[in-house]
Amino acid sequence: MSNSDELGHSGIANLTGARIRYRDTGSGPPIVFVHGLLVNADLWRHIVPRVAAAGYRCLAPDWPLGSHSIPVPDANLTPEGVADLIAEFLENLELTDVTIVANDTGGAITQVLLTRHPERIGRVVLAAVDSYESFLPQPFTLLPQLARVPGSVRLMTELLRIRAVQRLPIALGWLSKRPVPPATVDSFFRPSRESAAIRDDLRRFLLHAHRRYTLDAATRFAAVTVPVLAVWAREDKLFPVSFAERLVRDLPNATLDLVDDSYTLIPEDQPELLAERILEFTRLHATP
Template sequence: MPIQSPLTGNALVHGHRIATGVHGPADGTPVVLIHGTPSHSVIWRNVVPRLVEAGLRVHLFDLLGFGASERPLAADTSVAAQEALLGALLHHWGLSDAILIAHDIGGAVGLRAAVHTPERVRGLMLVDSVSYDSWPSETWRAIIRDHFDSYTAMAEPDFHAMLTRQLQMTVHDPETMTGEVLDAYLQPLSGPMGKVSFFHHQVRHYDSRYTEALTPALSGIRVPVHILWGADDRWQPVSYAHELERDIPGARLETIPDTGHFSPEDAPGAVADAVRAFARRHG
């Protein structure tokens, strides 16, 4: 049976259709899950039910240009634009504030919100987040700088083989990212729009200037911050987590053993436990 998405509907935000999902009791503490790249909300599918069982009100969405959301080629899908999208979605959901659980480039979106609109952020959990100059990798920097057009034109089988290699690096055991799980991550990037969307909506916006610009502001963050990291993350080494813990006042770091960059995929129970505990402290 194909893996089911946790998304349940759509919202019109800034003229674009955004795929969304809301789960849990209406009076539960509001939690917003923000995915990263190369991903979409499927990464949260095994976390959401555990949070709902804990009585949390869970909101999630696919970033503009990602997953089941609209993918207009002319749209700005940088993390700065996604920050504005997040603010509009909070308004759409009727949330004055929420706890943000932000993974990978979603972490950059969450950090920007904590710096620019702290009154909307009840708490921020950074999950294997990009930060400082941690992204993109040297390989992706070279592709963006020197080979963007040729990679965008690569044959479909070669593109899927490349994505498969990339995705299997995100988990502790590559066998985790096979079969229906792998298919669920690849599905939005398949077909005539998939490859073009990946390079134009995701890769072309891999740019550390968005996080490096935040570095001087980290010491001024006053919202509660919890840092959750896969101990075996090969994409965002845990050394960056220690830097964030040092630079953000009151931040606490928790690592998950035997877990890679996609910690919600590798260890959904541990991620859900951390979110529940964080929500109890700051809900």
């Protein structure tokens, strides 16, 4: 469960087959954050205060991707199912003209969301995300096969207890350029380690984490009319800049902004820069 006080007060959204815990702070046009696999809303702890202070309402849910606190045994945890949960979350909270900010796996789900339920979305920031053939990227491509092996998810979550393992490429080593603080890492990894029900949710998502979903979404990009900003790390080890360039070519109203001295988790490595880019983009594309 996300526990950073900077994210605001806690709420629960009662959705189809799922109760989603979220943090809510600020007032003004809404910005909804979509994190990736095995992290939660704490990923945004350095972004949300800056953006909220600039006059925006920031909502940071713990999506059911393995680091959430409320099990969702009845939820559809395919990428399409999670995208539908996000769309229902926006409807449930009566949010319109929303800015979606996504990172890592959350970006793959956001691409599916954009091509299924664009009606409440005003603009999108894709900050170093899975796309096209790169869902999941190397070295994480083995996770869906691993999820088919009984007991393997529990073994993986136990291994992630070890600090040295956390900095390996198969964990956070290629995701963040600098070590993530231990308290935040514990916030990310503890739910799946301590709860069999959360591990089962994680396993169910992993079984469906396949490039067919991102490739299918890409066939519908020509119909996406909202402005999209791709913020990408020049040094990204998981998602080469060529994928960002491809997204910007295929999405009709997209631009690319490259960030130095960062890997995939730009909210960890370059939070000030990312917050600045989010604010510039939302102001540039504000609804009159």
